[in-house]
Amino acid sequence: MGRAARTSSAAPGGTTPQAHRAKALGGVIAAAALAGAGAGAGMALQRRALRRLQLRPDPYAGEPFGSLRGRPVPVRADDGTRLYAEIDGEDRTDLAVVFSHGWTLTQDSWHFQRKALRGLGRLVFWDQRGHGRSDGGDRDGYSLDRLASDLGAVIEATVPAGTPVVLVGHSMGGMTTMRYADANAGLVGNKIAATGLLCTSSGGLGEVTLGMPALLARATQRVLPRALRALGAGSAGIEKVRHLGRDGSTLILDLIAYGPDASPAAVAFAEQMMTETRMDALIDFFHSMVTTELISDCASLGAADTLVIGAENDMLTPVEHSLKIAGCIPSARLEVVPTAGHMAMLERPSIVSDHLGDLIERARKQY
Numbered sequence: 001m002g003r004a005a006r007t008s009s010a011a012p013g014g015t016t017p018q019a020h021r022a023k024a025l026g027g028v029i030a031a032a033a034l035a036g037a038g039a040g041a042g043m044a045l046q047r048r049a050l051r052r053l054q055l056r057p058d059p060y061a062g063e064p065f066g067s068l069r070g071r072p073v074p075v076r077a078d079d080g081t082r083l084y085a086e087i088d089g090e091d092r093t094d095l096a097v098v099f100s101h102g103w104t105l106t107q108d109s110w111h112f113q114r115k116a117l118r119g120l121g122r123l124v125f126w127d128q129r130g131h132g133r134s135d136g137g138d139r140d141g142y143s144l145d146r147l148a149s150d151l152g153a154v155i156e157a158t159v160p161a162g163t164p165v166v167l168v169g170h171s172m173g174g175m176t177t178m179r180y181a182d183a184n185a186g187l188v189g190n191k192i193a194a195t196g197l198l199c200t201s202s203g204g205l206g207e208v209t210l211g212m213p214a215l216l217a218r219a220t221q222r223v224l225p226r227a228l229r230a231l232g233a234g235s236a237g238i239e240k241v242r243h244l245g246r247d248g249s250t251l252i253l254d255l256i257a258y259g260p261d262a263s264p265a266a267v268a269f270a271e272q273m274m275t276e277t278r279m280d281a282l283i284d285f286f287h288s289m290v291t292t293e294l295i296s297d298c299a300s301l302g303a304a305d306t307l308v309i310g311a312e313n314d315m316l317t318p319v320e321h322s323l324k325i326a327g328c329i330p331s332a333r334l335e336v337v338p339t340a341g342h343m344a345m346l347e348r349p350s351i352v353s354d355h356l357g358d359l360i361e362r363a364r365k366q367y
Contacts, residue, residue, distance in 0.1 A: 047247075053254055058264045065269040066108040068115065070125065075157045077129065077150050081137035085126035085154050088118055095121035095166065095193070095364050096159040100151060102171030102199075102342075103285055104274040106132030109170065111269075112349030113356060120360050121166075124158045128176065130281020132273075142284035144292060147172070148179035164193040164367040166360055170345060171317060172285060174200025178296035181304075189303030193363040196307045196356055199314050199342050201321040202328070203294040208318060249274065259313040259341040266346040298328040305366070306332045307359045309352060311340040333359075 070086035077083055086107065097117070101109045107125035117123060127134040129150060130142060151167075159165055169177035174197040181188050181195065188195075250271045258267055274282075289295075306329050310322025319336055326334040335355050340347045 053251065053267065054264050056261070056264050060263040060265045063111075063263075063265055065111050065265070066106075068108070068111060070123070073158050075126065075154050077137065077141075077146075077153050079137055079141055079146075081129055081141065081150075082135045083126060083129060083150060083154060084133035085124060085158055087158055088114065088123040088125075090122060092122040093160050093163050095360065095367065096124060096155075096163050097121055097166045097168060097360055098124040098126075098151070098155060098159070100126070100147075100167070100169040100173030100176045101128060101131070102173050103289070104131070104277045104282055105170075105270065106273050106276075108132070109270070109273065109343075110345060113345060113353050116349070116353035117357060117360065120357065121364070122159070122163070124154065126154045126158075128173065130278040130285070132276070136278050136281055139280055139284055142281055143288050144172075144175055144179050144295060145183075147176040148183050151176050151180045152184070164363065165191055166194045166196065166363050167192060168196040168198070168356060168359075169200060170198040171200055171342065172289065174198060175202075175289065175295050178202060178298060178301070181300040182296050185300040185303070188300050192304055193367050194305040194307070194359055195301055196309070196359050197322075197325060198309045198352065199311050199317050199322070199344055200325070201289075201317040202296045202298055202325050203292065204321070205295075205317070206290045206293070208290075208316065256315050257342045259311070259339045259347055261339070262341065262343070262347050266343065270343055270346065298325055302329050302331060305359065305362055307335070307355060308332050309335045309337060309344065309355055311337045311342060311344040311347075313339060314342045314344070316342040 070088040071090055073085045073087055075083040075085050097120070099107065099110045099113070101107055106127050110125060114123065114125065128147060130136040136142075155165060167177045167180070169175070177195055177197060178200075181192065184192070250267060253271050253274065254262060254267045257270060308322050308326040308329075310317075310319040312319060322334065322336070326332040337344045337348050337351050340351075345352045
């Protein structure tokens, strides 16, 4: 099992970067709450924090995020929900790579990989239900099992018979991939030539603390899923006012989903995708993920070449979750991206693209 070098450092006074960011997160949440209540001090704190983010050096300033398009392909899930997919390189039948994005994102979160990997095969990108250009369907469809069957429908609609497939998933998209592999174990190692799992989890997300003190984290884990489900009943009304807190959500996203030096443009793009995600999908998929103790035992993935990529500063699916997945698959290749957070494919795109490119080329040689 390949392991990338990991780096870590302590902040002044012996605190870790994660602890420092957790403390900063608490300050941002407090400032956002005060700003939402109309408190002048909170609004001033929020503006200063946002200004610091905007002044951060930005290697991707001006990057046309979300501008890359392929040929649209309509897909119908088995419950009739309309899903949206696109194909790059539709003339290729030697190998297909199907990308599944994460929670509150869209297929455009693979922006850099779409640029870097064009020409390596038939590339398929799709929006998971309730996200991007896909419809939501009934609320009882917002489950990990449903996503696995949705992925099956996408593969059937976009990949020619006999073409081997590489499945790539980030975060919730990785869970989609694992659930699909569990439900179709006979295809893994045959039609499914390889899998790439980026910043994802096989279970235990209800225990993630985001750096909060243990007592507060446990209380949040008990209360938040139920509160969100209750909140979901009025989600249509929330949709109308959620844009009012976008500055606060941008700051929180920067702290929990990115590493310490993330591109402000990339952070803003992720916030835009989150804002455009249907609120019922956001709430119900979150509930499904954090209340599902075992998402996958990963046993089926052992039959295919599997790449697991974690990120050193990932607070949403901590790197230990990637280590656990790799540990369950003796043949897995493990890579840890230094300094990056949960959105590693937007933070360190060349590293992620290189690892995925190697995976695709290994699959091509095998088939």
